């Protein structure tokens with residue numbers, strides 16, 4: 001009997017111990033969970049450094065915010081766990097691109113002139129390298145220059161100057177020939193022309209740039225690229241979408257501006273372009289920016305009314321600030337027709353500089369020479385591709401070097 005009582009007592013003690021152990025374990029788990037929830041601190045991860053390229057970590061409790069997902073059991077009561085949130089999505093429009101500065105762009109983009117290079121540069125070097133130049137050879141030189149749209153007068157000048165150096169040519173090495181050709185091409189590209197852009201503030205007002213040209217020449221794209229050039233050079237900019245015929249043109253411009261943090265002033269479709277241009281200038285004055293760049297609608301040079309409208313836009317803008325630069329955008333692939341268009345534009349507004357676009361798409365790089373000579377207006381910028389930063393300030397010597405090619 002005594003034995004039976006002892007056995008019952010042991011069984012009861014065992015039962016009590018087992019139950020209390022189970023309850024205790026359950027309570028600890030619950031408490032830890034409660035602690036974790038109550039002591040949570042929310043942190044945002046620092047922006048990734050170049051060496052930390054791991055994909056975003058899943059959210060969850062971490063011991064130090066450094067990324068190892070900790071089990072609830074590992075949480076110490078003194079150091080409440082941090083819950084890591086996914087990186088905050090950047091607010092649209094607040095992360096801007098940083099375009100490269102304008103200096104040296106033409107050199108960087110010189111390979112884009114490959115078509116003109118093989119047509120003009122290599123063509124000329126091949127002939128000039130012949131041992132004794134005959135009349136036929138000189139004719140070939142002339143034809144090569146004319147085919148590249150260099151124009152009659154400049155072609156004559158280059159051929160005459162090369163002929164006077166026939167003795168030198170006969171004994172010149174490859175690199176010497178190349179240097180000579182670069183020198184002669186540079187001479188007809190107007191190395192002394194003033195190509196500075198009127199983009200600076202003066203008398204407490206921004207520089208105002210008006211961009212004009214026929215449909216499809218690349219105006220809107222060029223205005224966007226100019227904004228990038230200016231931002232890349234450290235200037236503040238406002239854009240004016242005075243092409244009110246096409247809402248898509250204003251949208252396109254706005255997108256260009258947004259990418260580099262530049263405001264675009266626009267009107268409703270069909271609004272008076274002069275009033276949009278005026279608003280853009282006034283916004284630039286109030287915002288104390290360096291430069292306001294105004295895009296205008298493409299217009300056929302044969303439409304008198306539309307050409308008059310350009311004059312009106314300029315006059316209206318000049319009620320608040322002088323227009324410091326009028327850029328005519330010409331498509332290089334249209335060749336001599338571009339020169340005809342340009343003449344009409346210069347009659348409507350005083351064009352102060354030419355932007356020659358699409359030079360990457362033509363074998364006629366010599367068009368730069370004829371445009372400048374026939375219009376008496378310097379080419380200030382050249383478009384060398386569809387990329388956002390494929391616009392370069394024009395530099396005669398770098399351009400001649402690129403046309404001749406083979407320097408590196």
Ligand SMILES: Nc1nc2c(ncn2[C@@H]2O[C@H](COP(=O)(O)OP(=O)(O)OP(=O)(O)O)[C@@H](O)[C@H]2O)c(=O)[nH]1
Pocket residue numbers: 213214215216217218219220221222243246249297298299357358359360361382383384385386390
């Ligand atoms: N390859 C090349 N394409 C260019 C260059 N500049 C502009 N383009 C292209 O030319 C086309 C016409 O450009 P837009 O800027 O829309 O021309 P736009 O003069 O504003 O046209 P409208 O508003 O109709 O008058 C686009 O496809 C551009 O990407 C360039 O330098 N090289």
